[in-house]
Amino acid sequence: MVKWIDLETSIDICTPPEFNFDELLVFLGRSDREILHQIKNKELYKLIKVNEKFILLKITSTAPTTVHVDFPLGTPSNREEIANYIWNWFDLNKDLKSFYTIAKKDKILSPLVEKYAGLRIIGIPDLFEALTWAIIGQQINLTFAYTLKSRLVKHFGENLEWNKETYWLHPTEKAISKLHVNDLKQLQFTTRKAEYIIDIAKAMTNGEITKEGLLQLKDFEQIHKTLMSIRGVGAWTADYVMMKCLNHPSAFPIADVGIHNALKVQLQLERKPTIEEIKQYATNWEGWQAYATFYLWRSLYV
Numbered sequence: 001m002v003k004w005i006d007l008e009t010s011i012d013i014c015t016p017p018e019f020n021f022d023e024l025l026v027f028l029g030r031s032d033r034e035i036l037h038q039i040k041n042k043e044l045y046k047l048i049k050v051n052e053k054f055i056l057l058k059i060t061s062t063a064p065t066t067v068h069v070d071f072p073l074g075t076p077s078n079r080e081e082i083a084n085y086i087w088n089w090f091d092l093n094k095d096l097k098s099f100y101t102i103a104k105k106d107k108i109l110s111p112l113v114e115k116y117a118g119l120r121i122i123g124i125p126d127l128f129e130a131l132t133w134a135i136i137g138q139q140i141n142l143t144f145a146y147t148l149k150s151r152l153v154k155h156f157g158e159n160l161e162w163n164k165e166t167y168w169l170h171p172t173e174k175a176i177s178k179l180h181v182n183d184l185k186q187l188q189f190t191t192r193k194a195e196y197i198i199d200i201a202k203a204m205t206n207g208e209i210t211k212e213g214l215l216q217l218k219d220f221e222q223i224h225k226t227l228m229s230i231r232g233v234g235a236w237t238a239d240y241v242m243m244k245c246l247n248h249p250s251a252f253p254i255a256d257v258g259i260h261n262a263l264k265v266q267l268q269l270e271r272k273p274t275i276e277e278i279k280q281y282a283t284n285w286e287g288w289q290a291y292a293t294f295y296l297w298r299s300l301y302v
Contacts, residue, residue, distance in 0.1 A: 002080075002083050002084050002087040002092075003015075004080075004083035004087075006079055006080075008075070009070075009071070009075045010068065010069060010070045010071065010075075011068075011069045011079050011082065011083055012062070012066050012067070012068055012069075013066070013067040013068075013069065013083060013086055013087065013090075013092070014065060014066060015065045015066065015067055015090070015092055016065070016092060016094075016095065016096070017064075017065055018096040018097070018100070018117070018118055018120075019064075019065060019090075019092070019118050019120060020116070020117060020118025020119055020120075021061035021067065022042075022061075023116055023118055023119040023120075023298075024044075024090065024119075024120070024122060025039055025042060025044065026298075026301075027119070027122050027298065028044065028122060030301050031142070031143075031146050033143065033146035033147065033150060034146065035146075035149065035150045035153050035154070035168050036153065036168055036169075036170060038165065038167070042060065042061075043058055043059070043060050044057075044058070044059040044060070045057065045058055045059075045165075045167065046059070046167075047159075047160055047167035047168065047169055048082075048085065048169070049158070049169055050076070050078055050081055050082070050085075051078065053076065054073065054158075054160050055071065055073065055076050055082065056071065056072050056073045056160065056162060056167060057069055057070075057071070057082070057086075058070040058071070058072055059086070067086065067090070069082065069083075069086065072162060072163070073160075073162065085125060088123065088125050088247070089122065089123055089125050090120055090122060090123075091120045091121045091122070091123055091247055092120070093247070094120070094121075094247070094249065096120070096291070098287075098288070099113075099249075099288045099291050100113055100117075102284055102285070102288060103288075103291075103292070103295075105284070106284050106285070108263070108266050108267065108281060108292075108296075109285070109292055109295060111266075112266075112295040112296070112298070112299055113295060115299075116295060116298050116299075119294070119295065119298055121243065121244065121247070121290060121291065121294045123244050123245060123247060124244045124245050125245065126170065126245070127204070127209070127210070127211040127214070127241070127245050128170075128172070128173040128176075128200070128201065128204055129170040130240075130241045130244055130245035131197075131200050131230075131233070131237070131241055131245075132152070132170075132176075132197050132200070133145075133149060134233075134236075134237040134240045134241055134244075135193055135196050135197055135200075135232055135233075135237065136148050136149055136152075136189075136193065136197075138193070138234075138236075138237065147188075148187065148188065148189060151187040151188070152171060152184070152187065153168050153169075153170060153171065154168070155187065156171035156175050156176060156179070157169050157170055157171045157175075173200070173201040173202075173204040173205050174201070174205050175201075176197060176198060176201035177198065177201040177202045177204075177205040179198055179201075180198075181194040181195055181198065182194075184197065184198070192232070193232070195231075195232070196231055196232025196233075197232075199231055199232070200230060200231075200232070203230070209230065211245065211246070214226060214227070214246060215246060220242075220248065220250055223242060223246065223248070224238050224239070224242065227241060227242070235253075235255065236253045236255050236256060239251045239252055239253035239254075240253050240256075242290075243290040243293065243294075248290065249287060249288050249289070249290045249291060250286075250287055250288075250289055250290065251289065251290045251293075252282065252285075252289035252290065252292075252293060253293060254275060254278055254279070254282075255275065256293070258296070258297050258300060259278065259293055259296050259297070260272040260273060260278070261300060262296035262297065262299050262300050263278065263281065263296065265299065265300075266296070266299065
């Protein structure tokens with residue numbers, strides 16, 4: 001249940017005790033190429049669109065368990081919907097006590113949960129954005145992935161200028177569904193990735209793929225199988241989307257290069273671990289593989 005206080009011109013989100021706003025900012029600020037939010041002096045700015053209206057969020061932390069949200073463009077009427085959005089984005093519904101209980105007994109996770117206590121999976125609430133970002137990131141380095149994302153957003157996303165800054169929205173599936181493959185190839189997307197993204201946009205515009213439909217599939221394997229039936233979505237992409245968009249704590253993108261690199265560093269190995277070795281390491285992570293993954297990723301950047 002979303003816990004929030006309506007202050008009429010702003011809102012307060014009351015977070016669980018296991019929450020660290022500074023860690024949230026570290027994650028969201030990990031790339032200077034990010035285009036869909038901005039961080040200035042511990043203030044997080046993000047543009048969203050609700051009921052066809054632009055809403056600029058200015059998010060700060062006024063106390064350890066309080067996230068404060070101001071609206072620089074004027075106070076919107078649908079503040080409850082915005083509280084829900086932030087609650088979902090920051091994965092505040094999860095009770096992390098169980099995760100911390102198992103993590104503190106695990107030689108790999110124990111130092112990480114101590115160092116990054118309160119870190120929560122920062123999601124991608126929009127399914128089309130999550131699928132697009134996952135497909136963009138397939139088999140390329142993160143820097144180039146951000147470059148492609150920026151080009152996509154600047155060419156086909158909407159924007160708003162406020163206080164001499166430009167704030168961007170990710171393109172909608174409807175906007176991308178109207179494109180041709182060459183439109184994305186001109187931005188240096190491969191033919192395959194262009195096809196995948198446009199096909200997904202068309203399927204989502206037609207209602208064939210919806211976040212609500214996926215969430216109604218209670219069984220993990222059923223959701224995973226449904227995602228993998230989408231052209232361009234393999235096991236890694238399905239797990240990534242389940243983790244970042246559907247908030248599924250058991251999602252485990254085990255083939256992820258970041259996981260392999262983090263484990264190599266944490267265990268001081270001379271080589272990256274094999275998939276079988278990772279399965280052994282993850283024996284104790286059952287039900288919380290997504291959080292184990294996120295904390296391992298966190299260990300890779302300052």
